Amino acid sequence: MPTLGIDLGGTFVRAAVVDAKGALISSAKAAVMDRTPEGVVETIAQAATEAVKTAGGVKVDGCGVGAAGQIHKDSGVISVAPNLGWRNVPLGEMLKTRLGYGVKVVNDLSAAAWGELHAGAGRGAQDMLVAYVGSGVGSAIIAGGQLVNGGGGVAGELGHIKVVPGGRRCGCGEHGCLEAYAGGHNLIAQTKELLASGNSRILESLVEDNPDRITPLTLETAADMGDPGAKEIYSRAAGFLAVAVANQVTMLNPARLLLGGGVLMHCPGIRLRVLEGVQAYASRTSREGLLITDAELGDDSGIIGAALLAA
Amino acid sequence: MPTLGIDLGGTFVRAAVVDAKGALISSAKAAVMDRTPEGVVETIAQAATEAVKTAGGVKVDGCGVGAAGQIHKDSGVISVAPNLGWRNVPLGEMLKTRLGYGVKVVNDLSAAAWGELHAGAGRGAQDMLVAYVGSGVGSAIIAGGQLVNGGGGVAGELGHIKVVPGGRRCGCGEHGCLEAYAGGHNLIAQTKELLASGNSRILESLVEDNPDRITPLTLETAADMGDPGAKEIYSRAAGFLAVAVANQVTMLNPARLLLGGGVLMHCPGIRLRVLEGVQAYASRTSREGLLITDAELGDDSGIIGAALLAA
Known part of the structure; x- marks a missing residue:
């Protein structure tokens, strides 16, 4: 089943629906206006909804977020995210509650490496x-x-x-x-x-x-x-x-x-x-x-x- | 069930029977006189037999070898072992044939780190x-x-x-x-x-x-x-x-x-x-x-x- 990928930057959020082989089905982008954790969760949810709609309303199961910063991989807590000014934000839990399915949060470079490993130059x-x-x-x-x-x-x-x-x-x-x-x-x-x-x-x-x-x-x-x-x-x-x-x-x-x-x-x-x-x-x-x-x-x-x- | 651990150096072979928690039950040491792969396999087998005998003939299942050098972990082939003058020696296979049970070969420092992780300062x-x-x-x-x-x-x-x-x-x-x-x-x-x-x-x-x-x-x-x-x-x-x-x-x-x-x-x-x-x-x-x-x-x-x- 496809999953959602989120690229969380300090200025924009990108969301994409991606199939199990790593092919991008659809994507959407939204500006980060409100940098509070609640505001960012809302922006992510909007971009995610948009990406799912663009993909024809395909059912997705699971969401991964790549964010710049120091992340505790098991809990999904962002310990430090300099470009958002965050400390100890439980983004994984917050987003899970909002979206209704499992969420993983990882460092942006780790996410990129994982993408390359499975669908790019690292295959x-x-x-x-x-x-x-x-x-x-x-x-x-x-x-x-x-x-x-x-x-x-x-x-x-x-x-x-x-x-x-x-x-x-x-x-x-x-x-x-x-x-x-x-x-x-x-x-x-x-x-x-x-x-x-x-x-x-x-x-x-x-x-x-x-x-x-x-x-x-x-x-x-x-x-x-x-x-x-x-x-x-x-x-x-x-x-x-x-x-x-x-x-x-x-x-x-x-x-x-x-x-x-x-x-x-x-x-x-x-x-x-x-x-x-x-x-x-x-x-x-x-x-x-x-x-x-x-x-x-x-x-x-x-x-x-x-x-x-x-x- | 206990397993055998082997420390393969350029001068001595040490063999030990170790329980599942990493406690050393018995050990034996033998000088490496013949550095050919066949000679070393025999020396290992002798030290292993001695260690098992000292442990009261306890049944062991599996053998791990730590050796200085470059080792291909899946095949158990020692690509280069400078202190034995070896290149591309399939020690894992040779020893498995001689001992009659599964053999894993790893780098000596990796073996030491694994020991510390499970039974030493790395617990x-x-x-x-x-x-x-x-x-x-x-x-x-x-x-x-x-x-x-x-x-x-x-x-x-x-x-x-x-x-x-x-x-x-x-x-x-x-x-x-x-x-x-x-x-x-x-x-x-x-x-x-x-x-x-x-x-x-x-x-x-x-x-x-x-x-x-x-x-x-x-x-x-x-x-x-x-x-x-x-x-x-x-x-x-x-x-x-x-x-x-x-x-x-x-x-x-x-x-x-x-x-x-x-x-x-x-x-x-x-x-x-x-x-x-x-x-x-x-x-x-x-x-x-x-x-x-x-x-x-x-x-x-x-x-x-x-x-x-x-x-």
């Missing part, structure tokens, strides 16, 4: 690592066909491993995290710092007085054009990412490594450095038989994965 | 990381109550994550591995290099012309006495270990972190740095609720774990 794999480098840096781990959640539901925080102990301050409040150097937001921030320093003619020419035009690709372009400051930021970020991903391959020995997120998809230089890094730095035994590929479901991976987790 | 935990720093550096990962083996059976190679890309040569043939700086063998090797350089009076006084007396604790003592060269080697090793273990806590979010191995047990300074490092460098969310403790079964953890895996 057939039992041991998989998904590395995402977008605005932030994260990962999801599948071991023996099961999601690795960790005792507190926050396994896979690749962005918060320390690459420079005591180094650059990260959005999480700690120092020296991988994300502080290599996440998209921080690549842009570092590029703006370089621009503001007045030490980069190349960057000035690329940006033309509009720092809001800066993307991680602007940095890559400036580095490719030989800008020393851009090269330094860029090489450091790419190098840290390469070693970090390689080290996780060494630790987890995945049969498949999936790459996802805007920075890895749209900055070919960083992507190449990560691919080369895995070859150069992962232990020989851990990369025997390793297949590296792109995540293939794009924005639908999380919604499909959440639905399949509830099936 | 009650579902998500656990065991970090071993002895002659070498290794780890074993338990997620959701299951061993994380990896696609090729080599997950947990903590010693071979890269801490200095292109750095000190490791016994594995690669460069810059954690083990090359912080494993006991390499701590001793680095201490001997320092001694040979003639730049350490303190070390000379501690060693008294007998470099064979050097242990990792000699290095720690020299560092504590203020020897600059010893301090450098020691601080570097402790720092790399601290960040590496902390980063794995961030990635895996274990509820329990077990420390084991001679270096962590007998060098209080290194141990303290690792404990402090987890507090300082693991992400805040990943270390909420984390319990750090010592492995408690000592040399019996592997044999007990192997037996329990076969139960």
Whole structure:
């Protein structure tokens, strides 16, 4: 029987009806206007109703929710959801009461990895690592066909491993995290710092007085054009990412490594450095038989994965 | 019903009869004289027979083997066992034929972690990381109550994550591995290099012309006495270990972190740095609720774990 998948973001809720094989039957999107738990539950219910209606009123049984944050997998309690400002919200129970069927709540990256595992680039794999480098840096781990959640539901925080102990301050409040150097937001921030320093003619020419035009690709372009400051930021970020991903391959020995997120998809230089890094730095035994590929479901991976987790 | 646990080393085979709760009923030890697969199977069979006889001829059903190396968990084939010089030995099948009951073969650190999980310091935990720093550096990962083996059976190679890309040569043939700086063998090797350089009076006084007396604790003592060269080697090793273990806590979010191995047990300074490092460098969310403790079964953890895996 089809199930519902929910992608709960800070701005929008997406709901989709997904069949047992992971094919998306219908979807609907609703803006999050009221961020209280009650308001969000109502928005989810509306989007869900809309998706079910679009699917011709098909009967669904079960609902999976993927949400950014720290989630207690058994209880469905969201311990912390930074983009909604939530702490200890029993979303699973609330939504179950509202919708009338079982609800599972998981981390958004875990949901996306589960979608890729069953309906995307991970099909057939039992041991998989998904590395995402977008605005932030994260990962999801599948071991023996099961999601690795960790005792507190926050396994896979690749962005918060320390690459420079005591180094650059990260959005999480700690120092020296991988994300502080290599996440998209921080690549842009570092590029703006370089621009503001007045030490980069190349960057000035690329940006033309509009720092809001800066993307991680602007940095890559400036580095490719030989800008020393851009090269330094860029090489450091790419190098840290390469070693970090390689080290996780060494630790987890995945049969498949999936790459996802805007920075890895749209900055070919960083992507190449990560691919080369895995070859150069992962232990020989851990990369025997390793297949590296792109995540293939794009924005639908999380919604499909959440639905399949509830099936 | 009791099962047999086998600890297969390069020099000795230990066999034990273990009850379903992980209590050791009897054990026997035999030297490995003939390192051919056939010879080792015979030695195992002898030790097993001896252990069963010592247990009063109790009936056993099933046998688990823990062996250093790369092991394919489903087939029981040992792909590589460096200390026996083996490649692609179907030990599980061979031993099953010889003993007449089911045999499981696993990596020695995985067996030890399984023993600690069910009969030692890991009781009650579902998500656990065991970090071993002895002659070498290794780890074993338990997620959701299951061993994380990896696609090729080599997950947990903590010693071979890269801490200095292109750095000190490791016994594995690669460069810059954690083990090359912080494993006991390499701590001793680095201490001997320092001694040979003639730049350490303190070390000379501690060693008294007998470099064979050097242990990792000699290095720690020299560092504590203020020897600059010893301090450098020691601080570097402790720092790399601290960040590496902390980063794995961030990635895996274990509820329990077990420390084991001679270096962590007998060098209080290194141990303290690792404990402090987890507090300082693991992400805040990943270390909420984390319990750090010592492995408690000592040399019996592997044999007990192997037996329990076969139960």
